[in-house]
Amino acid sequence: MNKSAQIWMNGRLIPWDEAKVHVLAHAIHYGSSMFEGIRCYETENGSAVLFLKEHMRRLFDSAKIYRINIPYTIDELCQATIGVIVANKQRSCYIRPIVFRGAGALGVNPKSAAIDLAIATWEWGSYLGEAVLETGVDVRIATWNRPAPNTTPAGAKAGGNYLNSQLIKMEALMDGYAEGIALDAFGYVSEGSGENIFVVRDGVIHTPFAAQSILPGITRNAVMQLAKSLGFEVKEAFISRESLYIADEIFMTGTAAEITPVRSVDKYQIGTGKPGEMTKALQSAYFDVIHKGIDNRGWLTFLDNE
Numbered sequence: 001m002n003k004s005a006q007i008w009m010n011g012r013l014i015p016w017d018e019a020k021v022h023v024l025a026h027a028i029h030y031g032s033s034m035f036e037g038i039r040c041y042e043t044e045n046g047s048a049v050l051f052l053k054e055h056m057r058r059l060f061d062s063a064k065i066y067r068i069n070i071p072y073t074i075d076e077l078c079q080a081t082i083g084v085i086v087a088n089k090q091r092s093c094y095i096r097p098i099v100f101r102g103a104g105a106l107g108v109n110p111k112s113a114a115i116d117l118a119i120a121t122w123e124w125g126s127y128l129g130e131a132v133l134e135t136g137v138d139v140r141i142a143t144w145n146r147p148a149p150n151t152t153p154a155g156a157k158a159g160g161n162y163l164n165s166q167l168i169k170m171e172a173l174m175d176g177y178a179e180g181i182a183l184d185a186f187g188y189v190s191e192g193s194g195e196n197i198f199v200v201r202d203g204v205i206h207t208p209f210a211a212q213s214i215l216p217g218i219t220r221n222a223v224m225q226l227a228k229s230l231g232f233e234v235k236e237a238f239i240s241r242e243s244l245y246i247a248d249e250i251f252m253t254g255t256a257a258e259i260t261p262v263r264s265v266d267k268y269q270i271g272t273g274k275p276g277e278m279t280k281a282l283q284s285a286y287f288d289v290i291h292k293g294i295d296n297r298g299w300l301t302f303l304d305n306e
């Protein structure tokens with residue numbers, strides 16, 4: 001991991017190595033942390049954070065679900081984020097805000113545990129590998145399902161949810177796949193360990209409903225908007241496992257994965273085995289935003305440190 005100089009923690013910038021937690025922090029024992037993954041890109045128009053406010057809003061939503069009161073406003077955390085990037089002199093980076101229940105209570109009831117917050121930034125390359133954006137990835141259906149509705153809420157980006165994601169990811173990698181696609185508790189397609197999924201058949205784009213044990217991805221939402229502006233039909237739908245095998249195109253979306261084409265699922269070749277036309281058109285529209293810095297929708301927050 002590329003260390004940066006400073007991390008914002010509970011309202012101030014401190015050296016990276018000093019941003020520590022107590023071993024009895026509630027979050028370590030019970031998974032009570034909420035976090036975000038955000039990216040800052042060095043675009044042709046300058047460095048900019050993608051979907052800063054949307055991510056901070058989701059952080060507040062996740063915290064609310066778990067009855068955590070964040071003692072800052074969304075705007076304050078957005079400003080703090082820009083402050084860390086500038087302090088670390090970064091032009092592009094990955095940004096990890098996290099709010100967690102700290103030390104002070106070790107009962108399951110977290111009432112007297114501290115609420116701690118940190119925002120870290122560091123330089124990070126492409127998540128699934130640079131080449132895969134062009135070639136596509138091989139994925140499998142995970143043997144693990146996503147959590148059933150009304151268990152651990154998939155709509156909150158909580159640390160504890162990533163136990164399920166770890167099982168899915170480790171299994172996929174051990175078997176030589178780039179990622180695992182999990183089904184929901186009813187056997188319908190849900191999402192990858194860290195990406196949402198889109199499936200194209202006969203020119204129509206399908207993606208699981210937000211209620212199907214998925215994290216409602218910010219990239220997912222953006223891709224749905226881009227698809228509509230390109231004149232593509234996009235539908236939320238129940239997606240069966242077998243419909244993946246006979247899809248014309250499949251791609252996965254996420255802050256880290258961006259728009260990654262899928263070239264095979266369980267060794268069934270998808271379409272021609274190369275990224276499809278709709279996938280490529282969406283990638284190109286997305287890359288215009290993140291690489292060229294073309295932003296008609298207020299998705300980018302440009303840094304003032306030009």
Ligand code: PMP
Nearest residue numbers: 194195196215217218219254255
């Ligand atoms: N699902 C899961 C489980 C994830 O961890 C992520 C990554 N945050 C996503 C979907 C994609 O979400 P986003 O587009 O907001 O990064």
